[in-house]
Amino acid sequence: MFSKDQQTENAAMLDMDIQQEEVLSFFRDYWQSILAIAVALVVLTAGLQVYRAWDARVSGQQTAELLVLSEAPATDANAKALEDFAAHKATGNRRVLTWLYAAGKYEILNKPDDVKRMLDNVAKSGAPDAVRDYARVLLANGGDAAALGKIGQNSPWQPAAQELRALAETDAQKRRDLYGEIASDPKSPQAMRGRAAEFSGQPAAVQ
Numbered sequence: 001m002f003s004k005d006q007q008t009e010n011a012a013m014l015d016m017d018i019q020q021e022e023v024l025s026f027f028r029d030y031w032q033s034i035l036a037i038a039v040a041l042v043v044l045t046a047g048l049q050v051y052r053a054w055d056a057r058v059s060g061q062q063t064a065e066l067l068v069l070s071e072a073p074a075t076d077a078n079a080k081a082l083e084d085f086a087a088h089k090a091t092g093n094r095r096v097l098t099w100l101y102a103a104g105k106y107e108i109l110n111k112p113d114d115v116k117r118m119l120d121n122v123a124k125s126g127a128p129d130a131v132r133d134y135a136r137v138l139l140a141n142g143g144d145a146a147a148l149g150k151i152g153q154n155s156p157w158q159p160a161a162q163e164l165r166a167l168a169e170t171d172a173q174k175r176r177d178l179y180g181e182i183a184s185d186p187k188s189p190q191a192m193r194g195r196a197a198e199f200s201g202q203p204a205a206v207q
Helices: 004-020 023-036 039-054 060-070 076-088 093-108 112-123 129-141 145-150 158-168 172-184 190-200
Strands: none
Touching: 060 076, 060 093, 076 093, 076 112, 093 112, 093 129, 112 129, 129 145, 129 158, 145 158, 158 172, 158 190, 172 190
């Protein structure tokens, strides 16, 4: 548990760092790891990065309280405390981040319905498109295939959505075709293009 001074210091450090990052560059750099690790870890680690890049007007007091809640153990009570914070205290972008942290705790607790409920809140919120698409990728990774159809073609998360489509495809030729599209798309991250090239048998595009 942070002391009051530590909470204030942490909040001040966030205020200093927030304007140094651009949200889209973060997404393009970070999303490659989403399919490789557990959704819970993605949510818990990526959420704060998204927040720092996005909310330049963060409230120090709310941030300090959220840091305490987010670092608490994953229990039903602590997940509910995050939901209560989102409903009654968090404002603006911090509410979206709080839902992401709550989703992470529910994932650890193996409560997929609650995970979906929190991510649905993010996807339906007034957050920037890139943030809502981030939630949709996580929803799709959890089994909600319909979420993929709501991700825009120009979204930085579209390559991740395309790979999820390929992973879900049962027809071998269609799956190779989907991987081929990824391999030939210079906008896809290099690591993904290389992986897709192996699965499709097509050469990876040069960025």
